[in-house]
Amino acid sequence: MNVYFDTSAWNHLEDHDKRENLIHLIQQRKQRVVASVISVGEILRIRDDIRRHKICSTMRTLHGDAPLLERPFDLARAAAQGILQGQEDFLLPRARPGDYLLSCMLDATQPPPTDEIWQWLHNMDDKWAEFKGQLNLLSLEPDLEDLPKVLGSEAFLKILCKLPPAEKLGASLSQMRDIYGKSDVWKALGAMLAYMIKPSTTHAPKNKKRKQLPGAPDLWQAPYLGVVEVFVTRDELLLDAISEIADVAPFRHPRCTEGSDSFFDRLLSAGT
Numbered sequence: 001m002n003v004y005f006d007t008s009a010w011n012h013l014e015d016h017d018k019r020e021n022l023i024h025l026i027q028q029r030k031q032r033v034v035a036s037v038i039s040v041g042e043i044l045r046i047r048d049d050i051r052r053h054k055i056c057s058t059m060r061t062l063h064g065d066a067p068l069l070e071r072p073f074d075l076a077r078a079a080a081q082g083i084l085q086g087q088e089d090f091l092l093p094r095a096r097p098g099d100y101l102l103s104c105m106l107d108a109t110q111p112p113p114t115d116e117i118w119q120w121l122h123n124m125d126d127k128w129a130e131f132k133g134q135l136n137l138l139s140l141e142p143d144l145e146d147l148p149k150v151l152g153s154e155a156f157l158k159i160l161c162k163l164p165p166a167e168k169l170g171a172s173l174s175q176m177r178d179i180y181g182k183s184d185v186w187k188a189l190g191a192m193l194a195y196m197i198k199p200s201t202t203h204a205p206k207n208k209k210r211k212q213l214p215g216a217p218d219l220w221q222a223p224y225l226g227v228v229e230v231f232v233t234r235d236e237l238l239l240d241a242i243s244e245i246a247d248v249a250p251f252r253h254p255r256c257t258e259g260s261d262s263f264f265d266r267l268l269s270a271g272t
Helices: 007-015 019-028 037-043 049-062 072-084 096-106 114-136 154-161 164-169 173-182 184-197 222-226 236-248 260-271
Strands: 002-005 032-034 230-233 256-259
Touching: 002 007, 007 019, 007 037, 007 049, 007 230, 007 260, 019 049, 019 260, 037 049, 037 096, 049 096, 072 164, 072 173, 072 184, 072 222, 154 164, 154 173, 154 184, 173 184, 184 222, 184 236, 222 236, 230 236, 230 260, 236 256, 256 260
Parallel strands: 002 032, 002 230, 230 256
Antiparallel strands: none
């Protein structure tokens, strides 16, 4: 079983008083906890050398030296390319920035320049604002508050065709219908985009319960639902968003979203 930890979950595991026991239980159950370029990038920004090194050590233990989950559009392009070639399964893509972050995680004694990581993460923020601005100009029927009816509609498939991964592959509307029908990555990506532009999200206050609502690198992680069975976060607002996205995306198999408190408690209870 593949389990995704976002940055808050990795930090929570590091701070847990039963950290070593939890790591052992995860390994015992043969659960593979995967990291992404987003989570590793944020962990590498930690200025406390000891804390950064310890979390990276945990990542090495649970994730190993396998490729990191790449940026969502890189993942989506690889998935679409596989479908167009008649293959529903695809190899996880590898990009130079991802390999660089992986090497920094594997040897966290010398972190990459902080400004370099900041620039990379800010670029994700810029892309987020750019695509959200474009999507908000589009008119969709039926009502965007009813996401299951929106997903898979012709109007929505046309939006997916405008995304960079589809444009680079020259995907037609009929090809996108096939890609969306067969790819869980694209179903997750589509559900995330629909969630982004539905009125109750677009016009929501920027803060809720004195906490900032999920933004760029947070929600950009939703497409990882397409390649993992469980998504774990300690961020309550992100959990709400990811859970809604997981519920409406028509995956071939259900996905589980869970708070890290619940996930860790369940592991410890089963291990006693």
